[in-house]
Amino acid sequence: MPEHLKSAAPLSASAPADVSETVAQIIADVRRRGDEAVRELSVRFDSWSPARFRLDPDEIADIVAGVPGQVLDDIRTVQANVRAFAEHQRRSLRDFEVETAPGVLLGQRSIPVAAAGAYIPGGRYPLVASAHMTIVTAKVAGVERVAACTPPIRGEIPAATVAAMHLAGADEIYLVGGVQAVAAMALGTESIAPVAMIAGPGNAYVAEAKRQLFGEVGIDLLAGPTEILVIADEYADPFVAAVDLLSQAEHGPDSPAVLITTSRALGEEVLAHIEQILPTMPTRDFAGPAWRDHGQVIVVDDLDEAYRLADEFAFEHVQVLTRQPREALERMRDYGALFLGEGTCVSYGDKVIGTNHTLPTRQGARYTGGLWVGRYLKTVTYQEVVDPQASVELGRLCGRASRVELFEGHARSGDVRAAKYAGDPLPWSAHEWR
Structure with a gap:
């Protein structure tokens, strides 16, 4: 629990x-x-x-x-x-x-x-x-x-x-x-x-x-306040975790910052570091209310529980400060972007590393990723039937399938191809047929 x-x-x-x-x-x-x-x-x-x-x-x-x-x-x-x-x-x-x-x-x-x-x-x-x-x-x-x-x-x-x-x-x-x-x-x-x-x-x-x-x-996408969630085990550096949590809290007074850790001692150290760091931050008027009102520190039994709980949050940024951070790639599903290991921080993604920082918030990560090249592209399809016999078979199938749904007009589009290419009788009266 x-x-x-x-x-x-x-x-x-x-x-x-x-x-x-x-x-x-x-x-x-x-x-x-x-x-x-x-x-x-x-x-x-x-x-x-x-x-x-x-x-x-x-x-x-x-x-x-x-x-x-x-x-x-x-x-x-x-x-x-x-x-x-x-x-x-x-x-x-x-x-x-x-x-x-x-x-x-x-x-x-x-x-x-x-x-x-x-x-x-x-x-x-x-x-x-x-x-x-x-x-x-x-x-x-x-x-x-x-x-x-x-x-x-x-x-x-x-x-x-x-x-x-x-x-x-x-x-x-x-x-x-x-x-x-x-x-x-x-x-x-x-x-x-x-x-x-x-x-x-x-x-x-x-x-x-x-x-x-x-x-x-x-x-x-529809974005809300910036979010950061840090997953940390007993091997993590609590000072690094504290700094990284506050790095995102400065975005605004409503920016959530959450630590999920398997170590109660580490959680307490992170809280102590934040209390020391916050008063010295030039952006404390934003970071302070954000941490006060929307900061969380949660202790769990093991990393299995940590990954499950992190997926429930479905946060924009998830930073993994564990002994084997790449494990999160296989264990997690719902996040905007992962930042793996102590050498990586969310601020790199925000400012310099090259991945896109426009990411889903407010649990949008359950159904979408962030901004990427594909968002500016329309994936469209086209169809061409060049074999008359293939059109005959599709026309017959279309006629049957459409009439199941009571779409008579759709059915007739298939009928006329079966009639034109294979001589099938039209099952309806046509004003003119050549």
């Missing part, structure tokens, strides 16, 4: 009513008034009203030129990591055509969406890495047009973010944020052409906007 050394308050699985209502009003306003609404909302929420929201090539060049060289080099290195992994993903998706019966050809193709929107959050944290994850991945998938939006930060242009968006391959860069940016990309305005899908993280309002617009536009 699991023992809780520290328990947490439950998180709401849905957006508060006021968030949902505000988002709905903003979307309706953008739908009705287009650019005019976007500009008014930008002034209201970001105090930002430039002559135009889209940056032109000269403006982008000036912004990139002002970014320190080391920052640009690091952006290029990280994007190369993301691009390399995404290219491996793309190569794993193979178009094919098979002859399933003589003269019956069936095929599959992966076609990129025509246009994608990338939302890169700003606010307190300029999430530069989100440009890599959304734009680079879309371009590797073959998306022809990527429109990217990011908000100004306290009235200033986020230069490093713009540089990352440009180096990632964005075709259009707009300095506009929030629900109005998502709505503008999804619906289109006078100055922003609509896209086929939108990807990227954001606050509760951005997430709710994606939820409300889904169907009119595709989305990557």
Whole structure:
């Protein structure tokens, strides 16, 4: 039976009513008034009203030129990591055509969406890495047009973010944020052409906007607060575990951080380390409430129980600090991403290592993975019957199968081929038959 050394308050699985209502009003306003609404909302929420929201090539060049060289080099290195992994993903998706019966050809193709929107959050944290994850991945998938939006930060242009968006391959860069940016990309305005899908993280309002617009536009996934779960045995370093738990708690005051351990002593040491580390963190105003309200330390009997319990959480990030971390690959099913061993941390996935950091939260890992090349691709099929006799057999089968379901029109499509190619009598009256 699991023992809780520290328990947490439950998180709401849905957006508060006021968030949902505000988002709905903003979307309706953008739908009705287009650019005019976007500009008014930008002034209201970001105090930002430039002559135009889209940056032109000269403006982008000036912004990139002002970014320190080391920052640009690091952006290029990280994007190369993301691009390399995404290219491996793309190569794993193979178009094919098979002859399933003589003269019956069936095929599959992966076609990129025509246009994608990338939302890169700003606010307190300029999430530069989100440009890599959304734009680079879309371009590797073959998306022809990527429109990217990011908000100004306290009235200033986020230069490093713009540089990352440009180096990632964005075709259009707009300095506009929030629900109005998502709505503008999804619906289109006078100055922003609509896209086929939108990807990227954001606050509760951005997430709710994606939820409300889904169907009119595709989305990557619905993400909530960042989550981390650490599985540790008695061989783990409690200081490392404590640091890694807090590394994700700083995302926001509602970010859950959970330790599942087979060692009560280690759990107690982790709690003690966190008490010492938290007051020294510059981000303690976020990390502190997150750990206080949503941090957990759970002691279990063995790793079998640890893996089962971790799957029940189905968290976004699962870090495995055990003697044999790769065992989790075979033992676990429900997670956004695994981080195996002490040499690996969730922050690597968030910022630099190359896998995508846009991952499912709120138990979404039970039914989906995170953002990847395949999310920008439509897997479509095609069929061709080139042998008349094969069409005869399929026509007869189609007639019988369709009439079981009372679909007479479907049945007749099969009937006419059996009649045309094999002379079968039509079981219904035709006005004209040649």
